[in-house]
Amino acid sequence: MATLFSSSSFLSSPKPFSSHKNKPTLAIKSLLTPTPTIETSFPAIQTFWTWLSDKGIISTKSPIVRPALVSEGLGLVAQKNLSRNEVVLEVSKKFWINPDTVKASDIGKFCDGLKPWVSVALFLIREKAKKGDSMWCSYIDILPDSTNSTIYWSEEELSELQGTQLLSTTVGVKKYVESEFVEVEEEIILPHKNIFPSITSDDFLWAFGILRSRAFSRLRGQDLVLIPLADLINHDSKITTEDYAWEIKGGGLFSRDLVFTLRTPVSVKAGEQVLIQYDLGKSNAEFALDYGFIESRLDRNIFTLTLGIPESDPFYGDKLDIAESNGLAETANFDFVLGQSLPPKMLPYLRLVALGGTDAFLLESIFRNSIWDHLELPISQSNEELICRVVRDACKAALSGYKTTIEEDEKLLDGGNVLDPRLEIAIGIRVGEKKVLEQIDGIFKDREVELDELEYYQERRLKDLGLAGEQGDIIFWEPK
Ligand SMILES: C[S@@+](CC[C@H](N)C(=O)[O-])C[C@H]1O[C@@H](n2cnc3c(N)ncnc32)[C@H](O)[C@@H]1O
Numbered sequence: 001m002a003t004l005f006s007s008s009s010f011l012s013s014p015k016p017f018s019s020h021k022n023k024p025t026l027a028i029k030s031l032l033t034p035t036p037t038i039e040t041s042f043p044a045i046q047t048f049w050t051w052l053s054d055k056g057i058i059s060t061k062s063p064i065v066r067p068a069l070v071s072e073g074l075g076l077v078a079q080k081n082l083s084r085n086e087v088v089l090e091v092s093k094k095f096w097i098n099p100d101t102v103k104a105s106d107i108g109k110f111c112d113g114l115k116p117w118v119s120v121a122l123f124l125i126r127e128k129a130k131k132g133d134s135m136w137c138s139y140i141d142i143l144p145d146s147t148n149s150t151i152y153w154s155e156e157e158l159s160e161l162q163g164t165q166l167l168s169t170t171v172g173v174k175k176y177v178e179s180e181f182v183e184v185e186e187e188i189i190l191p192h193k194n195i196f197p198s199i200t201s202d203d204f205l206w207a208f209g210i211l212r213s214r215a216f217s218r219l220r221g222q223d224l225v226l227i228p229l230a231d232l233i234n235h236d237s238k239i240t241t242e243d244y245a246w247e248i249k250g251g252g253l254f255s256r257d258l259v260f261t262l263r264t265p266v267s268v269k270a271g272e273q274v275l276i277q278y279d280l281g282k283s284n285a286e287f288a289l290d291y292g293f294i295e296s297r298l299d300r301n302i303f304t305l306t307l308g309i310p311e312s313d314p315f316y317g318d319k320l321d322i323a324e325s326n327g328l329a330e331t332a333n334f335d336f337v338l339g340q341s342l343p344p345k346m347l348p349y350l351r352l353v354a355l356g357g358t359d360a361f362l363l364e365s366i367f368r369n370s371i372w373d374h375l376e377l378p379i380s381q382s383n384e385e386l387i388c389r390v391v392r393d394a395c396k397a398a399l400s401g402y403k404t405t406i407e408e409d410e411k412l413l414d415g416g417n418v419l420d421p422r423l424e425i426a427i428g429i430r431v432g433e434k435k436v437l438e439q440i441d442g443i444f445k446d447r448e449v450e451l452d453e454l455e456y457y458q459e460r461r462l463k464d465l466g467l468a469g470e471q472g473d474i475i476f477w478e479p480k
Contacts, residue, residue, distance in 0.1 A: 042069060044141050051138035052229060057095050064088055065274055072234040072293075073144060075273045082268040089229060093258040097123065097136070097226040107195060110188050116224050118184055120215075121207035124226075125199055139228045148292025148421050149209050151177070160426035163401030164433050165304060166285040173289065177201075177208045213291050216246065216260070230262050236275035237295040241265050245276040283335075284432055293421075294428045301338035301432030303440070305346070305394075306331055309353050318363040319352055326372050338436045342443060348375035350387040359383055362457070378454045385451055388444040395441040399434060406434050 045067050053060035065076040065088050076088065099116040102108055102123040111119035124143075127134040134140065146152040150161070150170040161167040181204040189196045214231040215224050230246070245265055250258045264274050278287075283302035284294040294300065308331035309319045320330055326345070334343040352375055355363060359380050362371055378384045404412075409431040412419070419427070 044138075045069070045074070048138045048142050055095065057091060057229065058089060067142070067229065067232050068273075070234065070273050073147075074142060074232050075234045075275075076229075076232050077273050078264075078268045078270050080270045082264050082274065084265065084267045085263050088262045088264050088274050090262075091227050091230055091260045093260075095228060096260065097228075098224060110192055110195065114184065114188070115180070117208070117211055117215075118180055120211060120224060120226070121204060122184065122188070122196065122199075124207045124210060125203045126196060128203075129197070136228075142232075143210055146206065147209060147213050148288075148425060149213060149290065150288050150292070150425075151205060151209050151212075152292075153422060157422050157426070160423060161429060162403050163398070164285075164430050166288060166429050166433075169285060170289060174205070177205050180204070212289075225260075227260050230260060233262060234273065234275050235278040235291070235293075237277075237297060239265050239275060239277040240280065242277050242280055284429060288425050288429055292425070294425050294432075296428075298339045299337050301436055303336050303398075303433050303436035305334045305336055305391075305440070307334065307346075307349060307353060308332070313353075313356075315355065315360060315363050319355070322352055322363070322368070322371055323349065325368070336436055336440055338432060338439060342440075347387075348372060350391070351375045351379050351383055354383050354386045354390070355379065357382065359457070374457055377457070377460065379457045381451055381454070381456060384447070384454060384456075388448045388451070391444045392441055392448075395437045395444075399437050399441075402430055402434055404430065406431055406438070409434075 048067060049060065052058045063079050064082070064086075065078055067074055068077040069075075070077070078088075082088065097120060099111075099119050102111050102119040105123060107123060107126060111122060114122070124140070127136045128140045128143075131137060150158065150166060151174055153170070158167060158170065161170070178201055181201045184204075185199070189199050211224065211226070215226050216230070217224055243265060246260065246262050248258055249261055262276075265276055268274050278291070282290070282300070284300040285302065287294050287300065309316060309323065313319060323329060323332070326348075328345065328349055332345075332349055334346045334349075336343060352371075359382075361367075362374060362379065367374070409427045412427055413424070413431070
Protein backbone atom coordinates (compact mmCIF):
# COMPACT_ATOMS: atom_id res chain seq x y z
CA MET A 1 0.00 0.00 0.00
CA ALA A 2 1.57 3.26 -1.11
CA THR A 3 1.25 5.91 1.53
CA LEU A 4 2.94 9.02 0.38
CA PHE A 5 3.44 11.66 3.01
CA SER A 6 5.11 14.43 1.11
CA SER A 7 7.29 15.82 3.86
CA SER A 8 10.65 16.06 2.15
CA SER A 9 13.82 17.31 3.68
CA PHE A 10 15.11 19.48 0.89
CA LEU A 11 18.09 20.90 2.65
CA SER A 12 20.68 18.42 3.77
CA SER A 13 22.58 20.44 6.36
CA PRO A 14 20.42 22.95 8.15
CA LYS A 15 22.36 25.95 9.33
CA PRO A 16 21.53 27.97 12.42
CA PHE A 17 19.11 30.81 11.82
CA SER A 18 20.53 34.26 11.61
CA SER A 19 18.60 37.40 10.97
CA HIS A 20 18.15 37.61 7.21
CA LYS A 21 19.59 40.29 5.02
CA ASN A 22 16.70 39.78 2.71
CA LYS A 23 13.87 41.16 4.83
CA PRO A 24 10.84 42.40 2.90
CA THR A 25 12.50 45.30 1.22
CA LEU A 26 9.66 47.69 0.77
CA ALA A 27 11.08 50.86 -0.71
CA ILE A 28 9.90 52.43 2.52
CA LYS A 29 11.09 49.79 4.94
CA SER A 30 13.18 52.14 7.01
CA LEU A 31 10.02 53.91 8.05
CA LEU A 32 8.26 50.74 9.17
CA THR A 33 7.52 50.58 12.84
CA PRO A 34 5.98 47.72 14.81
CA THR A 35 3.11 49.89 16.00
CA PRO A 36 0.42 50.95 13.54
CA THR A 37 1.57 54.33 12.33
CA ILE A 38 -0.62 56.33 10.03
CA GLU A 39 1.97 57.97 7.84
CA THR A 40 0.91 59.41 4.54
CA SER A 41 3.66 61.91 3.88
CA PHE A 42 6.31 59.52 2.60
CA PRO A 43 7.40 60.69 -0.89
CA ALA A 44 6.48 57.44 -2.73
CA ILE A 45 2.99 57.55 -1.19
CA GLN A 46 2.62 61.21 -2.03
CA THR A 47 3.65 60.61 -5.63
CA PHE A 48 1.26 57.66 -5.84
CA TRP A 49 -1.53 59.79 -4.41
CA THR A 50 -0.91 62.56 -6.94
CA TRP A 51 -0.81 59.97 -9.74
CA LEU A 52 -4.16 58.50 -8.61
CA SER A 53 -5.63 61.98 -8.65
CA ASP A 54 -4.07 63.07 -11.97
CA LYS A 55 -5.31 59.94 -13.70
CA GLY A 56 -8.77 60.45 -12.23
CA ILE A 57 -8.61 57.06 -10.54
CA ILE A 58 -9.95 58.63 -7.38
CA SER A 59 -11.11 62.03 -6.27
CA THR A 60 -8.56 63.35 -3.83
CA LYS A 61 -10.86 66.20 -2.70
CA SER A 62 -12.82 64.22 -0.14
CA PRO A 63 -11.27 60.76 -0.18
CA ILE A 64 -12.78 57.94 1.85
CA VAL A 65 -9.44 56.19 2.29
CA ARG A 66 -5.81 57.13 1.82
CA PRO A 67 -2.74 54.95 1.38
CA ALA A 68 -0.54 55.03 4.45
CA LEU A 69 2.35 53.31 6.17
CA VAL A 70 1.05 50.77 8.66
CA SER A 71 2.54 47.81 10.48
CA GLU A 72 1.78 45.51 7.52
CA GLY A 73 3.70 47.74 5.07
CA LEU A 74 1.30 49.99 3.19
CA GLY A 75 -2.42 49.96 3.89
CA LEU A 76 -5.63 51.91 3.45
CA VAL A 77 -6.66 54.29 6.20
CA ALA A 78 -10.22 55.59 6.60
CA GLN A 79 -10.56 59.38 6.31
CA LYS A 80 -14.01 59.36 7.95
CA ASN A 81 -16.12 56.99 10.00
CA LEU A 82 -17.28 54.12 7.81
CA SER A 83 -20.21 51.85 8.39
CA ARG A 84 -20.24 48.16 7.54
CA ASN A 85 -20.60 47.47 3.83
CA GLU A 86 -19.82 51.05 2.84
CA VAL A 87 -17.96 51.52 -0.44
CA VAL A 88 -14.35 52.38 0.24
CA LEU A 89 -13.10 52.84 -3.30
CA GLU A 90 -14.00 52.25 -6.91
CA VAL A 91 -11.46 51.69 -9.67
CA SER A 92 -12.47 51.71 -13.31
CA LYS A 93 -11.26 48.95 -15.64
CA LYS A 94 -8.95 51.24 -17.56
CA PHE A 95 -6.69 51.38 -14.50
CA TRP A 96 -6.50 47.63 -13.95
CA ILE A 97 -3.50 45.60 -14.99
CA ASN A 98 -4.60 42.28 -16.46
CA PRO A 99 -3.89 40.20 -19.58
CA ASP A 100 -5.99 42.68 -21.63
CA THR A 101 -3.73 45.52 -20.50
CA VAL A 102 -0.74 43.53 -21.72
CA LYS A 103 -2.45 42.70 -25.00
CA ALA A 104 -3.08 46.39 -25.67
CA SER A 105 0.48 47.38 -24.72
CA ASP A 106 3.63 47.55 -26.83
CA ILE A 107 4.59 44.00 -25.76
CA GLY A 108 1.12 42.62 -26.54
CA LYS A 109 2.14 41.06 -29.85
CA PHE A 110 4.95 39.09 -28.18
CA CYS A 111 2.75 37.76 -25.39
CA ASP A 112 0.10 36.08 -27.48
CA GLY A 113 -0.59 32.59 -26.19
CA LEU A 114 1.30 33.06 -22.91
CA LYS A 115 -0.27 32.03 -19.62
CA PRO A 116 -2.14 35.06 -18.20
CA TRP A 117 0.16 35.36 -15.18
CA VAL A 118 3.30 35.05 -17.31
CA SER A 119 2.22 37.87 -19.62
CA VAL A 120 1.31 40.14 -16.68
CA ALA A 121 4.63 39.27 -15.00
CA LEU A 122 6.58 40.28 -18.12
CA PHE A 123 4.55 43.48 -18.32
CA LEU A 124 5.31 44.40 -14.70
CA ILE A 125 9.02 43.71 -15.08
CA ARG A 126 9.21 45.78 -18.24
CA GLU A 127 7.24 48.69 -16.82
CA LYS A 128 9.48 48.60 -13.74
CA ALA A 129 12.59 48.74 -15.91
CA LYS A 130 11.21 51.74 -17.84
CA LYS A 131 11.20 53.73 -14.57
CA GLY A 132 9.89 57.29 -15.15
CA ASP A 133 9.00 56.45 -18.74
CA SER A 134 6.25 54.09 -17.64
CA MET A 135 2.73 55.42 -17.13
CA TRP A 136 2.54 52.94 -14.21
CA CYS A 137 5.76 54.15 -12.59
CA SER A 138 4.15 55.72 -9.50
CA TYR A 139 2.23 52.51 -8.85
CA ILE A 140 5.20 50.22 -9.48
CA ASP A 141 7.32 52.34 -7.13
CA ILE A 142 5.10 51.46 -4.17
CA LEU A 143 5.25 47.72 -4.86
CA PRO A 144 7.48 45.90 -2.35
CA ASP A 145 10.77 44.34 -3.49
CA SER A 146 9.66 41.21 -1.66
CA THR A 147 7.33 40.05 1.08
CA ASN A 148 7.80 37.43 3.78
CA SER A 149 6.39 34.79 1.40
CA THR A 150 8.52 31.65 1.66
CA ILE A 151 9.37 31.95 -2.05
CA TYR A 152 11.66 34.84 -1.10
CA TRP A 153 13.40 33.11 1.83
CA SER A 154 17.11 32.34 1.75
CA GLU A 155 18.24 28.70 2.05
CA GLU A 156 19.22 29.41 5.63
CA GLU A 157 15.73 30.68 6.43
CA LEU A 158 14.15 27.76 4.60
CA SER A 159 16.19 25.35 6.72
CA GLU A 160 13.92 26.38 9.62
CA LEU A 161 11.10 24.68 7.72
CA GLN A 162 12.93 21.35 7.58
CA GLY A 163 10.49 18.45 7.49
CA THR A 164 7.43 20.58 6.73
CA GLN A 165 5.04 20.19 3.83
CA LEU A 166 5.39 23.95 3.30
CA LEU A 167 9.08 23.46 2.50
CA SER A 168 8.30 20.93 -0.25
CA THR A 169 5.53 23.16 -1.59
CA THR A 170 7.81 26.21 -1.63
CA VAL A 171 10.56 24.27 -3.41
CA GLY A 172 7.97 22.97 -5.91
CA VAL A 173 6.56 26.44 -6.57
CA LYS A 174 10.03 27.92 -7.08
CA LYS A 175 10.91 25.13 -9.50
CA TYR A 176 7.69 25.78 -11.39
CA VAL A 177 8.42 29.52 -11.64
CA GLU A 178 11.98 28.77 -12.76
CA SER A 179 10.79 26.37 -15.46
CA GLU A 180 8.28 28.94 -16.72
CA PHE A 181 11.08 31.50 -16.80
CA VAL A 182 13.37 29.20 -18.80
CA GLU A 183 10.57 28.67 -21.32
CA VAL A 184 9.64 32.34 -21.67
CA GLU A 185 13.30 33.33 -21.79
CA GLU A 186 13.92 30.99 -24.70
CA GLU A 187 10.75 31.81 -26.60
CA ILE A 188 10.18 35.51 -25.93
CA ILE A 189 12.91 37.28 -23.96
CA LEU A 190 16.05 36.23 -25.85
CA PRO A 191 14.58 36.49 -29.36
CA HIS A 192 13.43 40.07 -28.51
CA LYS A 193 16.36 41.35 -26.51
CA ASN A 194 15.72 44.94 -27.57
CA ILE A 195 12.22 44.82 -26.00
CA PHE A 196 13.11 42.76 -22.92
CA PRO A 197 16.64 43.68 -21.90
CA SER A 198 18.29 41.69 -19.10
CA ILE A 199 15.32 40.05 -17.38
CA THR A 200 16.56 37.59 -14.75
CA SER A 201 14.85 34.68 -13.03
CA ASP A 202 14.89 36.78 -9.83
CA ASP A 203 12.86 39.48 -11.60
CA PHE A 204 10.43 36.80 -12.68
CA LEU A 205 10.14 35.41 -9.15
CA TRP A 206 9.54 38.95 -7.87
CA ALA A 207 6.67 39.44 -10.32
CA PHE A 208 5.22 36.03 -9.50
CA GLY A 209 5.23 36.89 -5.78
CA ILE A 210 3.66 40.29 -6.44
CA LEU A 211 0.83 38.69 -8.38
CA ARG A 212 0.38 35.90 -5.86
CA SER A 213 0.10 38.32 -2.96
CA ARG A 214 -1.97 41.11 -4.48
CA ALA A 215 -3.77 40.11 -7.68
CA PHE A 216 -7.50 39.63 -7.33
CA SER A 217 -8.78 36.44 -8.87
CA ARG A 218 -12.14 34.73 -9.16
CA LEU A 219 -13.71 38.03 -10.11
CA ARG A 220 -16.47 38.05 -12.70
CA GLY A 221 -14.73 36.95 -15.89
CA GLN A 222 -11.33 38.03 -14.59
CA ASP A 223 -8.72 35.37 -13.93
CA LEU A 224 -6.06 37.65 -12.66
CA VAL A 225 -6.10 41.40 -12.15
CA LEU A 226 -3.97 43.94 -10.32
CA ILE A 227 -5.97 46.91 -9.11
CA PRO A 228 -3.81 49.84 -8.00
CA LEU A 229 -4.83 51.24 -4.61
CA ALA A 230 -7.30 48.40 -3.95
CA ASP A 231 -4.30 46.08 -3.67
CA LEU A 232 -3.15 47.99 -0.59
CA ILE A 233 -5.89 46.39 1.48
CA ASN A 234 -4.48 44.27 4.32
CA HIS A 235 -5.89 41.19 6.03
CA ASP A 236 -7.42 40.97 9.49
CA SER A 237 -7.90 37.54 11.06
CA LYS A 238 -10.63 38.93 13.33
CA ILE A 239 -12.86 39.56 10.33
CA THR A 240 -14.61 36.27 9.70
CA THR A 241 -16.75 37.19 6.75
CA GLU A 242 -15.59 37.42 3.15
CA ASP A 243 -18.93 39.00 2.19
CA TYR A 244 -19.12 42.52 0.89
CA ALA A 245 -15.40 42.93 0.41
CA TRP A 246 -15.18 43.31 -3.36
CA GLU A 247 -17.13 42.99 -6.55
CA ILE A 248 -17.11 44.07 -10.17
CA LYS A 249 -20.01 46.20 -11.31
CA GLY A 250 -21.15 47.46 -14.67
CA GLY A 251 -20.35 46.02 -18.06
CA GLY A 252 -24.00 45.37 -18.94
CA LEU A 253 -25.46 46.21 -22.34
CA PHE A 254 -26.01 49.93 -21.71
CA SER A 255 -23.93 50.40 -18.61
CA ARG A 256 -20.67 52.21 -18.26
CA ASP A 257 -17.24 50.61 -17.98
CA LEU A 258 -16.53 47.81 -15.53
CA VAL A 259 -15.73 49.09 -12.07
CA PHE A 260 -14.03 47.29 -9.21
CA THR A 261 -15.65 48.14 -5.91
CA LEU A 262 -14.17 47.55 -2.49
CA ARG A 263 -16.38 47.70 0.59
CA THR A 264 -15.49 47.52 4.23
CA PRO A 265 -16.87 44.34 5.83
CA VAL A 266 -16.93 46.02 9.26
CA SER A 267 -17.42 49.54 10.54
CA VAL A 268 -14.21 51.56 10.80
CA LYS A 269 -13.44 54.79 12.64
CA ALA A 270 -11.73 57.69 10.91
CA GLY A 271 -7.96 57.26 11.14
CA GLU A 272 -8.13 53.48 11.45
CA GLN A 273 -7.07 51.03 8.83
CA VAL A 274 -9.69 49.41 6.58
CA LEU A 275 -9.08 45.65 6.59
CA ILE A 276 -10.68 42.59 5.04
CA GLN A 277 -10.59 38.82 5.34
CA TYR A 278 -8.44 37.48 2.49
CA ASP A 279 -9.69 33.90 2.46
CA LEU A 280 -11.37 31.87 5.17
CA GLY A 281 -10.48 28.61 3.42
CA LYS A 282 -6.71 29.05 3.24
CA SER A 283 -4.32 27.14 5.48
CA ASN A 284 -1.42 28.79 7.26
CA ALA A 285 0.91 27.15 4.75
CA GLU A 286 -0.99 28.83 1.92
CA PHE A 287 -0.93 32.15 3.76
CA ALA A 288 2.82 31.84 4.32
CA LEU A 289 3.40 30.98 0.67
CA ASP A 290 1.05 33.55 -0.84
CA TYR A 291 1.35 36.50 1.53
CA GLY A 292 4.12 35.87 4.03
CA PHE A 293 2.18 35.77 7.29
CA ILE A 294 0.22 33.22 9.30
CA GLU A 295 -2.62 33.27 11.81
CA SER A 296 -2.97 31.80 15.27
CA ARG A 297 -6.40 30.27 14.56
CA LEU A 298 -6.23 26.50 15.14
CA ASP A 299 -8.09 25.51 11.99
CA ARG A 300 -5.57 27.27 9.76
CA ASN A 301 -3.20 24.39 10.63
CA ILE A 302 -3.62 21.70 8.02
CA PHE A 303 -1.61 18.64 7.07
CA THR A 304 -2.35 16.99 3.74
CA LEU A 305 -2.27 13.22 3.74
CA THR A 306 -1.63 11.80 0.30
CA LEU A 307 -2.79 8.23 -0.04
CA GLY A 308 -2.68 6.06 -3.11
CA ILE A 309 -3.40 2.68 -4.67
CA PRO A 310 -0.05 1.24 -5.78
CA GLU A 311 0.11 -0.04 -9.33
CA SER A 312 1.72 -3.22 -7.97
CA ASP A 313 -1.46 -4.04 -6.00
CA PRO A 314 -2.92 -7.29 -7.43
CA PHE A 315 -6.37 -5.67 -7.24
CA TYR A 316 -5.24 -2.34 -8.67
CA GLY A 317 -7.85 -2.21 -11.47
CA ASP A 318 -10.83 -3.06 -9.24
CA LYS A 319 -9.72 -0.67 -6.51
CA LEU A 320 -9.22 2.15 -8.97
CA ASP A 321 -12.65 1.52 -10.47
CA ILE A 322 -14.26 1.67 -7.01
CA ALA A 323 -12.30 4.80 -6.04
CA GLU A 324 -13.26 6.55 -9.28
CA SER A 325 -16.94 5.61 -8.93
CA ASN A 326 -16.83 7.41 -5.60
CA GLY A 327 -15.20 10.62 -6.75
CA LEU A 328 -11.63 9.66 -5.83
CA ALA A 329 -8.65 8.52 -7.87
CA GLU A 330 -5.42 6.51 -7.85
CA THR A 331 -4.04 9.01 -5.37
CA ALA A 332 -6.15 11.12 -3.06
CA ASN A 333 -5.28 14.09 -0.89
CA PHE A 334 -6.98 14.43 2.46
CA ASP A 335 -6.64 17.74 4.28
CA PHE A 336 -6.53 17.07 7.99
CA VAL A 337 -7.44 20.16 10.02
CA LEU A 338 -6.16 20.66 13.56
CA GLY A 339 -8.92 20.12 16.11
CA GLN A 340 -11.27 18.50 13.61
CA SER A 341 -12.23 14.90 12.90
CA LEU A 342 -10.91 12.78 10.03
CA PRO A 343 -11.75 14.10 6.56
CA PRO A 344 -14.80 12.40 5.06
CA LYS A 345 -13.98 9.50 2.71
CA MET A 346 -10.55 9.04 4.25
CA LEU A 347 -11.36 5.88 6.21
CA PRO A 348 -13.25 4.17 3.35
CA TYR A 349 -10.40 5.02 0.96
CA LEU A 350 -7.80 3.70 3.41
CA ARG A 351 -9.78 0.49 3.90
CA LEU A 352 -10.08 0.10 0.13
CA VAL A 353 -6.35 0.56 -0.39
CA ALA A 354 -5.59 -1.93 2.37
CA LEU A 355 -8.15 -4.49 1.24
CA GLY A 356 -6.66 -7.91 0.47
CA GLY A 357 -6.39 -11.51 1.65
CA THR A 358 -9.72 -13.06 2.66
CA ASP A 359 -11.48 -9.67 2.37
CA ALA A 360 -10.73 -9.42 -1.34
CA PHE A 361 -14.04 -11.07 -2.28
CA LEU A 362 -15.65 -7.65 -1.59
CA LEU A 363 -13.90 -6.37 -4.70
CA GLU A 364 -15.91 -8.70 -6.91
CA SER A 365 -18.26 -6.99 -9.32
CA ILE A 366 -21.45 -8.17 -7.58
CA PHE A 367 -20.50 -5.89 -4.67
CA ARG A 368 -19.74 -2.90 -6.88
CA ASN A 369 -22.90 -1.00 -5.97
CA SER A 370 -22.62 -1.58 -2.24
CA ILE A 371 -18.86 -1.73 -1.64
CA TRP A 372 -18.48 1.93 -0.60
CA ASP A 373 -21.20 1.51 2.05
CA HIS A 374 -19.30 -1.48 3.38
CA LEU A 375 -16.05 0.48 3.40
CA GLU A 376 -17.66 3.19 5.54
CA LEU A 377 -17.51 0.65 8.39
CA PRO A 378 -14.68 -1.63 9.53
CA ILE A 379 -14.16 -4.56 7.16
CA SER A 380 -12.05 -6.95 9.19
CA GLN A 381 -9.70 -6.78 12.13
CA SER A 382 -6.68 -7.34 9.90
CA ASN A 383 -7.76 -4.58 7.49
CA GLU A 384 -8.40 -2.12 10.31
CA GLU A 385 -5.16 -3.09 12.03
CA LEU A 386 -3.23 -2.50 8.82
CA ILE A 387 -4.63 0.98 8.23
CA CYS A 388 -3.86 1.95 11.83
CA ARG A 389 -0.32 0.67 11.55
CA VAL A 390 0.36 2.31 8.19
CA VAL A 391 -1.05 5.69 9.22
CA ARG A 392 0.77 5.64 12.56
CA ASP A 393 4.07 4.65 10.92
CA ALA A 394 3.63 7.43 8.37
CA CYS A 395 2.91 9.97 11.14
CA LYS A 396 5.99 8.85 13.06
CA ALA A 397 8.16 9.05 9.93
CA ALA A 398 6.86 12.54 9.16
CA LEU A 399 7.36 13.67 12.77
CA SER A 400 10.96 12.44 12.76
CA GLY A 401 11.70 14.76 9.81
CA TYR A 402 11.35 17.95 11.89
CA LYS A 403 14.41 19.14 13.73
CA THR A 404 12.58 20.44 16.80
CA THR A 405 9.85 19.19 19.12
CA ILE A 406 6.54 20.95 19.75
CA GLU A 407 7.77 21.87 23.23
CA GLU A 408 10.97 23.42 21.86
CA ASP A 409 8.99 25.42 19.31
CA GLU A 410 6.48 26.64 21.88
CA LYS A 411 9.31 27.71 24.14
CA LEU A 412 10.78 29.77 21.30
CA LEU A 413 7.40 31.36 20.59
CA ASP A 414 6.60 32.09 24.22
CA GLY A 415 10.15 33.06 25.18
CA GLY A 416 9.35 36.76 25.28
CA ASN A 417 11.93 37.59 22.59
CA VAL A 418 10.95 39.53 19.51
CA LEU A 419 11.48 37.00 16.75
CA ASP A 420 12.32 37.68 13.16
CA PRO A 421 8.97 37.51 11.30
CA ARG A 422 10.21 34.77 8.97
CA LEU A 423 11.47 32.66 11.88
CA GLU A 424 8.14 33.20 13.64
CA ILE A 425 6.32 31.96 10.53
CA ALA A 426 8.62 28.92 10.29
CA ILE A 427 8.06 27.99 13.94
CA GLY A 428 4.30 28.52 13.66
CA ILE A 429 4.11 26.31 10.58
CA ARG A 430 6.19 23.46 11.95
CA VAL A 431 4.46 23.44 15.32
CA GLY A 432 1.06 23.44 13.55
CA GLU A 433 1.98 20.54 11.27
CA LYS A 434 3.39 18.50 14.15
CA LYS A 435 0.26 19.05 16.22
CA VAL A 436 -1.88 17.82 13.33
CA LEU A 437 0.35 14.77 12.90
CA GLU A 438 0.16 13.99 16.63
CA GLN A 439 -3.59 14.33 16.45
CA ILE A 440 -3.84 11.90 13.52
CA ASP A 441 -1.52 9.48 15.30
CA GLY A 442 -3.68 9.78 18.43
CA ILE A 443 -6.87 8.95 16.53
CA PHE A 444 -5.38 5.77 15.07
CA LYS A 445 -3.73 4.86 18.38
CA ASP A 446 -7.16 4.97 20.08
CA ARG A 447 -8.56 2.92 17.24
CA GLU A 448 -5.89 0.25 17.70
CA VAL A 449 -6.99 -0.16 21.31
CA GLU A 450 -10.59 -0.69 20.18
CA LEU A 451 -9.82 -3.24 17.46
CA ASP A 452 -11.14 -6.19 19.49
CA GLU A 453 -14.44 -4.44 20.17
CA LEU A 454 -15.23 -3.15 16.69
CA GLU A 455 -17.92 -4.78 14.62
CA TYR A 456 -16.64 -6.09 11.28
CA TYR A 457 -18.23 -6.98 7.95
CA GLN A 458 -18.81 -10.71 8.62
CA GLU A 459 -20.54 -9.99 11.94
CA ARG A 460 -22.76 -7.33 10.39
CA ARG A 461 -23.60 -9.71 7.56
CA LEU A 462 -24.57 -12.50 9.95
CA LYS A 463 -26.75 -10.08 11.89
CA ASP A 464 -28.43 -8.93 8.69
CA LEU A 465 -29.19 -12.55 7.90
CA GLY A 466 -30.53 -13.08 11.42
CA LEU A 467 -27.71 -15.50 12.18
CA ALA A 468 -26.05 -13.55 14.97
CA GLY A 469 -27.38 -12.06 18.20
CA GLU A 470 -26.84 -8.44 19.23
CA GLN A 471 -23.81 -9.46 21.29
CA GLY A 472 -22.25 -11.14 18.30
CA ASP A 473 -22.99 -14.69 19.48
CA ILE A 474 -23.79 -17.11 16.64
CA ILE A 475 -27.37 -18.42 16.74
CA PHE A 476 -27.67 -22.12 15.91
CA TRP A 477 -30.83 -23.86 14.95
CA GLU A 478 -30.79 -26.96 17.04
CA PRO A 479 -32.69 -29.85 15.48
CA LYS A 480 -35.72 -30.54 17.69
C1 LIG B 1 -2.50 42.85 -0.98
S1 LIG B 1 -0.98 43.30 -0.30
C2 LIG B 1 -1.46 44.53 0.83
C3 LIG B 1 -0.57 45.75 0.76
C4 LIG B 1 0.77 45.58 1.37
N1 LIG B 1 0.70 45.73 2.81
C5 LIG B 1 1.82 46.53 0.82
O1 LIG B 1 2.59 47.09 1.59
O2 LIG B 1 1.89 46.71 -0.38
C6 LIG B 1 -0.69 41.86 0.67
C7 LIG B 1 0.57 41.90 1.47
O3 LIG B 1 0.40 42.76 2.60
C8 LIG B 1 1.00 42.21 3.77
N2 LIG B 1 -0.08 41.91 4.74
C9 LIG B 1 -1.41 41.99 4.53
N3 LIG B 1 -2.08 41.68 5.64
C10 LIG B 1 -1.18 41.34 6.58
C11 LIG B 1 -1.26 40.91 7.94
N4 LIG B 1 -2.41 40.74 8.57
N5 LIG B 1 -0.10 40.65 8.59
C12 LIG B 1 1.09 40.82 7.98
N6 LIG B 1 1.24 41.22 6.70
C13 LIG B 1 0.11 41.50 6.00
C14 LIG B 1 1.72 40.98 3.30
O4 LIG B 1 3.03 41.33 2.97
C15 LIG B 1 0.97 40.58 2.05
O5 LIG B 1 1.74 39.84 1.15
